[in-house]
Amino acid sequence: MPRVKTRGGIGEDILRIEDQRLLTGKGRYVGDLPLPDVLEMAVLRSPHAHAAIISLEDRGATDLPGVSCAMGGAALLQEAPHLFGGVQPPLATDEVLYVGQGVAVAVAEDRYLAEDALEKLFVRYRRLDVLADVERIVTQAGGDAASHDDAVIAFGEIDPLFAAADIVLEERLAIGRATAQPLEGRAILAVPEGEGLLIYAATQGPHGMRQGIASALSLPPERVRVVAQDVGGGFGVKNGTYPEDVLAAYLALKLQRPVRFQEDRREHFLSTVHSRAQVHRVRLAARRDGTLLAIDDDMLLDAGAYTARINYGMATAVTIPGPYHLSAYRCRVRNVKTHKVPVGPYRGAGRPEGNFVMERMLDALAERLGLDRAEVRRRNLIEPHEMPYDTLIPDRYGHGSIVYDSGDYPLALETALNAADLDAWRSRQAEPLADGRRIGIGIAMFTEDTGVAPFEMAVTELAADGRILIATGSPAQGQGHETSFTQIACSALSQTPDEIVYADTDTALVPAGIGTFGSRATVLAGSALYLACGKLKELLLQEAAAVLRQDKDLLSLSPGRVEGPEGSLALSELAAQAAAKGTPLRALADFRPEQATYADGCHIAIVAVDPQTGGVEILRYVIVDDCGVVISPRQVDGQIQGGLSYGVAAALLEELVYDEQGQLLTGSFMDYPLPTALDVPGAEIHHLCSPSPRNPLGVKGVGEGGTVPALAAVAGAVEDALRPLGGGMARELPLTPERVVRLIADAQAK
Amino acid sequence: MEPQDRVRVQLTVNGSEVSRLVEARRTLADFLRDDLGLRGTHTGCEQGVCGACTVLVDGVAMRSCLTFAAQLDGAAVQTVEGLAGDGDLTPLQEAFRRRHALQCGYCTPGFLMTATEFLRENPSPSEQEIRTALSGQICRCTGYENIVQAVREAAGTLQADQRRQA
Numbered sequence: 001m002p003r004v005k006t007r008g009g010i011g012e013d014i015l016r017i018e019d020q021r022l023l024t025g026k027g028r029y030v031g032d033l034p035l036p037d038v039l040e041m042a043v044l045r046s047p048h049a050h051a052a053i054i055s056l057e058d059r060g061a062t063d064l065p066g067v068s069c070a071m072g073g074a075a076l077l078q079e080a081p082h083l084f085g086g087v088q089p090p091l092a093t094d095e096v097l098y099v100g101q102g103v104a105v106a107v108a109e110d111r112y113l114a115e116d117a118l119e120k121l122f123v124r125y126r127r128l129d130v131l132a133d134v135e136r137i138v139t140q141a142g143g144d145a146a147s148h149d150d151a152v153i154a155f156g157e158i159d160p161l162f163a164a165a166d167i168v169l170e171e172r173l174a175i176g177r178a179t180a181q182p183l184e185g186r187a188i189l190a191v192p193e194g195e196g197l198l199i200y201a202a203t204q205g206p207h208g209m210r211q212g213i214a215s216a217l218s219l220p221p222e223r224v225r226v227v228a229q230d231v232g233g234g235f236g237v238k239n240g241t242y243p244e245d246v247l248a249a250y251l252a253l254k255l256q257r258p259v260r261f262q263e264d265r266r267e268h269f270l271s272t273v274h275s276r277a278q279v280h281r282v283r284l285a286a287r288r289d290g291t292l293l294a295i296d297d298d299m300l301l302d303a304g305a306y307t308a309r310i311n312y313g314m315a316t317a318v319t320i321p322g323p324y325h326l327s328a329y330r331c332r333v334r335n336v337k338t339h340k341v342p343v344g345p346y347r348g349a350g351r352p353e354g355n356f357v358m359e360r361m362l363d364a365l366a367e368r369l370g371l372d373r374a375e376v377r378r379r380n381l382i383e384p385h386e387m388p389y390d391t392l393i394p395d396r397y398g399h400g401s402i403v404y405d406s407g408d409y410p411l412a413l414e415t416a417l418n419a420a421d422l423d424a425w426r427s428r429q430a431e432p433l434a435d436g437r438r439i440g441i442g443i444a445m446f447t448e449d450t451g452v453a454p455f456e457m458a459v460t461e462l463a464a465d466g467r468i469l470i471a472t473g474s475p476a477q478g479q480g481h482e483t484s485f486t487q488i489a490c491s492a493l494s495q496t497p498d499e500i501v502y503a504d505t506d507t508a509l510v511p512a513g514i515g516t517f518g519s520r521a522t523v524l525a526g527s528a529l530y531l532a533c534g535k536l537k538e539l540l541l542q543e544a545a546a547v548l549r550q551d552k553d554l555l556s557l558s559p560g561r562v563e564g565p566e567g568s569l570a571l572s573e574l575a576a577q578a579a580a581k582g583t584p585l586r587a588l589a590d591f592r593p594e595q596a597t598y599a600d601g602c603h604i605a606i607v608a609v610d611p612q613t614g615g616v617e618i619l620r621y622v623i624v625d626d627c628g629v630v631i632s633p634r635q636v637d638g639q640i641q642g643g644l645s646y647g648v649a650a651a652l653l654e655e656l657v658y659d660e661q662g663q664l665l666t667g668s669f670m671d672y673p674l675p676t677a678l679d680v681p682g683a684e685i686h687h688l689c690s691p692s693p694r695n696p697l698g699v700k701g702v703g704e705g706g707t708v709p710a711l712a713a714v715a716g717a718v719e720d721a722l723r724p725l726g727g728g729m730a731r732e733l734p735l736t737p738e739r740v741v742r743l744i745a746d747a748q749a750k
Numbered sequence: 751m752e753p754q755d756r757v758r759v760q761l762t763v764n765g766s767e768v769s770r771l772v773e774a775r776r777t778l779a780d781f782l783r784d785d786l787g788l789r790g791t792h793t794g795c796e797q798g799v800c801g802a803c804t805v806l807v808d809g810v811a812m813r814s815c816l817t818f819a820a821q822l823d824g825a826a827v828q829t830v831e832g833l834a835g836d837g838d839l840t841p842l843q844e845a846f847r848r849r850h851a852l853q854c855g856y857c858t859p860g861f862l863m864t865a866t867e868f869l870r871e872n873p874s875p876s877e878q879e880i881r882t883a884l885s886g887q888i889c890r891c892t893g894y895e896n897i898v899q900a901v902r903e904a905a906g907t908l909q910a911d912q913r914r915q916a
């Protein structure tokens with residue numbers, strides 16, 4: 001871990017570098033890139049969840065002025081069969097599997113004209129049976145339901161523990177289908193260049209996209225260059241290669257014109273991956289004193305029409321045990337096929353759901369035993385002296401078991417309890433507020449694997465002007481890497497931010513990369529960058545020693561210079577000399593940790609619930625977060641506060657509701673309520689610091705920690721508020737006003 | 751009139767006179783972005799809900815995704831590009847930067863325009879008034895707290911400025 005303090009370095013609370021351009025309308029999002037001859041693409045989408053395509057008729061689409069091309073899936077298959085080798089075809093040819101699946105494409109001089117062309121394409125469908133409800137599908141199929149990929153994560157002997165347990169609880173818990181909705185939709189601009197393509201993309205993983213597009217188009221990867229500049233939010237969904245990416249890339253090559261696809265909001269709802277969508281049948285075994293023994297979970301995931309690129313149900317499975325001792329564990333994951341939009345990761349990617357399951361079951365245990373919710377947790381927490389702690393949970397990549405690296409979970413709990421001033425709130429719970437609302441308190445703790453493997457690379461280079469260029473494979477979609485990565489470089493190279501140049505993430509600059517998701521960018525790309533800076537420092541000192549004729553070991557770096565006891569040298573001079581020699585001073589590092597690193601923390605939510613209307617207001621929200629060493633303090637808090645809004649939304653607001661015909665009923669911002677400034681409270685954030693021993697910076701990821709425990713904390717608080725009125729357990733999210741009111745009505749009906 | 755028919759509009763945008771022939775169906779957002787190259791105005795939903803596309807028309811915040819350019823003959827439009835001179839930031843923009851009120855920045859122009867109008871109408875707002883005023887704007891990144899604090903801080907700065915000038 002770096003110890004020397006540098007202005008603008010690690011841990012300094014500096015203003016963000018990217019803000020100047022973003023505040024003045026000078027961002028460079030894909031839709032903003034001015035190209036004179038760019039064509040815009042639009043996609044015709046299926047109105048049916050499951051249907052055979054009988055015919056597609058062009059009644060003049062291609063004859064419209066300004067339209068370069070309009071074609072359906074069957075025509076595309078004939079023209080370019082090689083595009084159809086992936087999991088999902090770029091366009092449906094003879095059968096559609098969800099409302100929103102593309103059936104035809106048009107490109108034209110602008111989007112208006114492209115949509116005009118689509119209006120002249122007529123498709124005849126024959127409707128087929130629709131699979132919509134996962135529990136019904138599994139019941140009807142008697143265990144043979146078609147599923148994408150299933151797995152069991154388990155350790156220890158489950159059955160004897162359940163047989164001998166004092167307490168066995170069993171519940172059905174469910175988390176609704178939801179989707180990330182970054183404010184900028186998906187966007188790609190494919191520009192033909194030489195024999196290949198230059199692609200500007202709103203993507204979390206440029207290298208993965210390069211691979212995806214190259215293999216779809218049967219091009220060698222080096223002929224595809226992907227660049228990510230400013231990206232308007234990602235949250236998990238702007239990753240991988242979507243059908244529209246393949247279409248835009250193919251059509252740009254075919255027409256030899258730049259082609260842009262900019263998704264609109266309606267399309268985003270109907271074609272960008274959905275997430276969450278889990279139903280759990282979970283059993284908990286415990287002793288009378290509250291000691292947890294075993295958890296047995298059977299998870300059904302409503303996986304949609306095509307196999308997910310990332311099976312986030314597995315992330316749920318490894319998250320459920322959390323910060324607690326467990327003697328045995330089993331989780332069966334079934335990704336059930338439905339006629340809906342395919343699923344994929346969404347902020348937390350399965351972890352919030354897993355956390356919800358465990359924390360709700362602990363609350364149920366507390367309720368059963370008449371114990372305080374904090375006390376049940378306290379009795380089961382892993383202690384700091386047990387670190388590194390082998391959980392025995394099989395690593396889902398098959399590398400042995402998950403070992404937590406560091407953390408003080410009891411301290412996280414006590415810090416949160418003290419900060420929240422619970423006694424004062426508890427004393428207000430006995431009576432309703434003057435307006436009839438009831439106060440509830442929810443507690444949730446979490447551990448989260450962050451910085452998941454396998455690797456990330458970084459490049460550093462002394463630029464011609466003497467500044468230092470830094471580049472990684474992990475672009476930002478709001479996380480502010482331009483600032484935080486600059487801070488890392490400042491510390492490693494004793495520079496100030498003015499001497500650092502942050503490069504757009506570009507597959508031409510960095511040989512390989514994975515991307516920004518799973519709270520991994522700072523852990524992996526940040527560490528790779530730190531190592532690359534270390535290598536560059538060696539190079540710079542070595543070269544400077546030769547020029548200055550001084551002992552390298554006596555030289556050191558300072559902003560813009562190399563200093564020695566007998567004279568110094570500007571980095572710009574060193575750059576000029578390197579240029580003259582034709583040997584660039586450049587370093588590449590590849591960081592490959594053995595295991596993820598484990599962040600943890602505790603959330604406490606205090607809410608007021610109106611038993612009449614079901615309305616929930618969050619009065620106070622306390623977060624204790626341990627993400628190890630903090631690089632950019634304001635951005636860490638920003639991630640936590642932003643992450644919290646996702647947890648609150650999952651707990652109270654967001655749900656993609658489908659009817660039995662597979663029609664999405666909540667397909668716009670009018671009926672899919674995103675949280676506003678009136679819904680999300682300002683959290684009180686406290687930090688603990690247990691540095692990770694698994695990377696040179698001591699960091700852990702923080703992008704999802706604000707989300708993960710918030711579902712359970714808020715749900716637990718709502719339930720707590722209604723207990724004095726005879727309310728039952730909060731088992732299903734989101735807790736819409738209707739579901740809140742039903743907590744009382746249903747419990748009383750029993 | 752057909753949606754594709756062209757209409758002549760003359761208006762001022764950020765103080766400059768503009769005269770263009772536009773399709774009747776062309777939204778103000780597309781007109782600003784594609785015809786005038788003012789790409790600071792973003793669209794997040796094109797359904798009038800998210801507020802990302804907000805611009806000021808004759809000083810009043812309007813959703814440029816739901817407004818046709820052809821409706822604006824004679825109007826004065828202000829966009830994020832017109833908030834401050836080159837290189838400068840307004841006190842509101844400064845406060846957004848100081849308070850870390852933006853992450854991806856995609857929603858930011860809309861928030862800035864809405865808050866600019868709001869602070870002119872209500873120079874010393876309470877936190878609740880700020881939250882209500884901003885509740886028609888969606889931000890997916892920040893969780894709003896820092897935006898609310900930035901608007902508060904800007905209100906304070908503006909008031910201090912006014913006091914100094916008085």
Ligand code: FES
Binds near residue numbers: 815
């Ligand atoms: S784009 Fe206009 S309100 Fe969303």
Ligand code: FES
Binds near residue numbers: 852853854856857888
């Ligand atoms: S900063 Fe990304 S949407 Fe607001």
